Amino acid sequence: MSGLAAARGLIAAGHEVLVLEQARGLRLGGGAITLWCNGTAILEDLGVDLEGTGQRLTTLCLRTAGGRQVLEFDLEALAQRFGSAARVIPRGSLITLLESGLPEGTVRFGARVTHLQADSDGVQVKTETGQEYSGDFLVGADGVHSQVRALVLGGDQAALTGAAIWQGLTPAPFDPGSTTTLMVGRQGDFGFMGAGDGLMQWFFDVPWSPGAPPEDKPLEMLRRQFAGWGSPVEQVLASLEDGDAEVFPHTRHKIPCRWGEGRCVLLGDAAHGMPPVMAHGTNQALEDVATLVDCLGTVPNPTAVVRVYSSKRRRQAALASTIASRALAVSGPRTLMQSEYLMRMNGATPPRLATRGFGHLLRVLSSRI
Numbered sequence: 001m002s003g004l005a006a007a008r009g010l011i012a013a014g015h016e017v018l019v020l021e022q023a024r025g026l027r028l029g030g031g032a033i034t035l036w037c038n039g040t041a042i043l044e045d046l047g048v049d050l051e052g053t054g055q056r057l058t059t060l061c062l063r064t065a066g067g068r069q070v071l072e073f074d075l076e077a078l079a080q081r082f083g084s085a086a087r088v089i090p091r092g093s094l095i096t097l098l099e100s101g102l103p104e105g106t107v108r109f110g111a112r113v114t115h116l117q118a119d120s121d122g123v124q125v126k127t128e129t130g131q132e133y134s135g136d137f138l139v140g141a142d143g144v145h146s147q148v149r150a151l152v153l154g155g156d157q158a159a160l161t162g163a164a165i166w167q168g169l170t171p172a173p174f175d176p177g178s179t180t181t182l183m184v185g186r187q188g189d190f191g192f193m194g195a196g197d198g199l200m201q202w203f204f205d206v207p208w209s210p211g212a213p214p215e216d217k218p219l220e221m222l223r224r225q226f227a228g229w230g231s232p233v234e235q236v237l238a239s240l241e242d243g244d245a246e247v248f249p250h251t252r253h254k255i256p257c258r259w260g261e262g263r264c265v266l267l268g269d270a271a272h273g274m275p276p277v278m279a280h281g282t283n284q285a286l287e288d289v290a291t292l293v294d295c296l297g298t299v300p301n302p303t304a305v306v307r308v309y310s311s312k313r314r315r316q317a318a319l320a321s322t323i324a325s326r327a328l329a330v331s332g333p334r335t336l337m338q339s340e341y342l343m344r345m346n347g348a349t350p351p352r353l354a355t356r357g358f359g360h361l362l363r364v365l366s367s368r369i
């Protein structure tokens with residue numbers, strides 16, 4: 001997503017762009033993602049029309065494990081305030097929309113970058129099959145296990161955090177409307193939302209250990225762990241088959257001070273892989289895109305772009321990553337959000353105040369809204 005979004009922004013700004021993608025074609029599988037008002041605003045700036053795709057969100061509800069609603073955030077009010085609405089969009093739909101605006105031939109498939117060489121005049125890369133490409137500038141948007149990051153910054157890998165997300169996009173067993181709901185408790189969290197076309201995106205974040213044997217019956221495990229949770233946990237689990245649930249271990253990068261070197265920069269998960277909790281990864285990647293396009297247009301010396309771009313982006317991405325990593329405890333004491341007692345105390349917060357707080361958070365995490 002980051003690479004295609006960056007390509008759109010850079011082409012619109014007058015650059016010539018080639019995207020090198022290791023896969024043989026567009027990867028359209030996977031679940032749906034939540035885009036907050038900042039992410040959708042940037043996509044609109046990039047000329048991506050989201051109307052009619054996925055599900056517009058009007059409300060975010062936070063509930064205890066028992067099912068009691070403790071906080072309600074009015075996303076429609078934030079849409080009015082920021083001029084763009086939060087939305088849930090299947091990954092495949094977003095990737096198709098992003099790619100459909102690119103000139104033919106912009107994306108070269110089956111091109112896995114394995115080597116790179118850069119000097120003050122430009123960058124050369126080589127792919128697995130020996131193909132060589134050169135350009136003035138390289139944007140490493142190659143995901144959390146970024147090869148470009150390893151080649152440019154050295155070998156620090158994203159670390160496993162001790163949690164994982166089990167998730168899927170399946171026919172909705174009931175109509176969740178335009179509300180996205182998150183339930184939090186000591187075992188982890190559970191979230192669900194409509195994703196358009198009668199589909200529901202659902203997920204469970206749970207403690208996870210890399211040494212544990214693979215789970216062939218994930219639904220049994222989830223039923224066990226989330227037994228006693230309030231509605232609609234049981235109903236959602238009852239509507240699934242084991243093959244519907246995919247697991248992704250949470251990973252997190254140490255966010256570097258400089259997001260690149262010379263004429264090579266990192267963007268999206270390559271720069272700041274973070275757990276999916278609270279749904280900031282793609283939103284932050286889109287913030288990277290907007291900032292990078294701006295820097296490439298305004299910073300006169302290409303080798304100074306890395307410094308300016310990193311300093312503009314680092315704090316917001318680091319905050320999003322901290323929020324995503326600290327919401328759930330994977331061992332030891334629970335976090336504040338996982339305590340039913342403290343969560344219930346939050347129930348006294350009026351929706352207007354809660355909405356204002358969430359809007360403030362989105363603004364702090366964004367340079368666009």
Ligand SMILES: Cc1cc2nc3c(=O)[nH]c(=O)nc-3n(C[C@H](O)[C@H](O)[C@H](O)COP(=O)(O)OP(=O)(O)OC[C@H]3O[C@@H](n4cnc5c(N)ncnc54)[C@H](O)[C@@H]3O)c2cc1C
Pocket residue numbers: 001002003020021022023027031032033034035111112113114141142143144145146147148165167248267268269270276279280281282283284285
């Ligand atoms: C289960 C789950 C749910 C999530 N939900 C949300 C959400 O609701 N909201 C949100 O904002 N974020 C969410 N995220 C985070 C989001 O998915 C990522 O932040 C986002 O995908 C990052 O996009 P990217 O383009 O930087 O990386 P990727 O999507 O990983 O894309 C990297 C691309 O680079 C290619 N590539 C890799 N190496 C090479 C190479 N050497 N040469 C050429 N090509 C290469 C890959 O094939 C891939 O196409 C979620 C993540 C997970 C795991």
